[in-house]
Amino acid sequence: xxxxxxxxxxxxxxxxxxxxxxxxxxxxxxxxxxxxxxxxxxxxxxxxxxxxxxxxxxxxxxxxxxxxxxxxxxxxxxxxxxxxxxxxxxxxxxxxxxxxxxxxxxxxxxxxxxxxxxxxxxxxxxxxxxxxxxxxxxxxxxxxxxxxxxxxxxxxxxxxxx
Amino acid sequence: xxxxxxxxxxxxxxxxxxxxxxxxxxxxxxxxxxxxxxxxxxxxxxxxxxxxxxxxxxxxxxxxxxxxxxxxxxxxxxxxx
Amino acid sequence: xxxxxxxxxxxxxxxxxxxxxxxxxxxxxxxxxxxxxxxxxxxxxxxxxxxxxxxxxxxxxxxxxxxxxxxxxxxxxxxxxxxxxxxxxxxxxxxxxxxxxxxxxxxxxxxxx
Numbered sequence: 001x002x003x004x005x006x007x008x009x010x011x012x013x014x015x016x017x018x019x020x021x022x023x024x025x026x027x028x029x030x031x032x033x034x035x036x037x038x039x040x041x042x043x044x045x046x047x048x049x050x051x052x053x054x055x056x057x058x059x060x061x062x063x064x065x066x067x068x069x070x071x072x073x074x075x076x077x078x079x080x081x082x083x084x085x086x087x088x089x090x091x092x093x094x095x096x097x098x099x100x101x102x103x104x105x106x107x108x109x110x111x112x113x114x115x116x117x118x119x120x121x122x123x124x125x126x127x128x129x130x131x132x133x134x135x136x137x138x139x140x141x142x143x144x145x146x147x148x149x150x151x152x153x154x155x156x157x158x159x160x161x162x
Numbered sequence: 163x164x165x166x167x168x169x170x171x172x173x174x175x176x177x178x179x180x181x182x183x184x185x186x187x188x189x190x191x192x193x194x195x196x197x198x199x200x201x202x203x204x205x206x207x208x209x210x211x212x213x214x215x216x217x218x219x220x221x222x223x224x225x226x227x228x229x230x231x232x233x234x235x236x237x238x239x240x241x242x243x
Numbered sequence: 244x245x246x247x248x249x250x251x252x253x254x255x256x257x258x259x260x261x262x263x264x265x266x267x268x269x270x271x272x273x274x275x276x277x278x279x280x281x282x283x284x285x286x287x288x289x290x291x292x293x294x295x296x297x298x299x300x301x302x303x304x305x306x307x308x309x310x311x312x313x314x315x316x317x318x319x320x321x322x323x324x325x326x327x328x329x330x331x332x333x334x335x336x337x338x339x340x341x342x343x344x345x346x347x348x349x350x351x352x353x354x355x356x
Binding site: 017018020072073075076079080083084088090092093094111112115116119121122123124133135 | 259262265266269270271272274275277278279281282283285286304305308314315317318319321322325326329335336337
Binding site: 166169170172173174175176177179180186188189191192193195196199200202203206207209210213215218219221222225226229232233236237239240241 | 253254256257258260261263264265267268273276277280284285287288291292295298299302305306308309312313316317319320321323324326327328330331333
């Protein structure tokens, strides 16, 4: 039953997010549609997200967002600098990055974050290894790769997902 | 205001040159992916320019559909379709 | 005040959109083009869209939805493009001492994701 209510709540929030109005006709249409979809789909819905509503986890998610936004801005200036400079200072290559995270969601979030940070782009995930295209390969040592690319994210993601 | 739109048109021209030049299919799809994002931002700017709220809905739907389109094309060049 | 902040955000965003397109034009191969295409344009689009949200505060929720969607979808599509390009045999552009760990992986044709 709690799964049913949770599914309905998520779908209704998405509806409100997309329409962004609280006029009666929108709310009524949204609740009817959410109810119909919920009836068909609530069995396959995952309840994992419910466990994130704990103060400690929410705080960590906020911390992660701050770290991520700083990395995003830094990466943009880094890449922009490389694009403008006339000599095009790049030294690209694909390196293997061993993650310590276990759960699949955590790996996906890590891969997306890595894609949006300084000069790195995730090409593929195979079990524990992320293959990452690096715009400026600084080293081939696994330890240095780990430190340079994703350590700041992994510490916080471990707190959130494990 | 006009100046912003002018810069966006310049960006569209640069991405479109890459799309025409190629040389491989992947390059063209990358240029297309980039163009869709520039155009989504451009639509949001246009909604400010004309002060029409409805253009934001157009931008949202354009973003969603172009994301699905680029994913489909990526799967297609990979041979997964 | 909010207005000025919004215009600053929009100018930064538009500048980065231009740099992203310029990077796509300038970079030597597929993967480096993707790098310029994902990073510069993500911040560019986020800045432009949220800046418009700040100039017109009653639109902010809608622009936030568009911004979140772009921030989630952009890395996914570039990841799929990079993987697809590698699988059909485009090797990355490298200097003499470049590394390519992905070439050691055995690729299965038509694998489901």
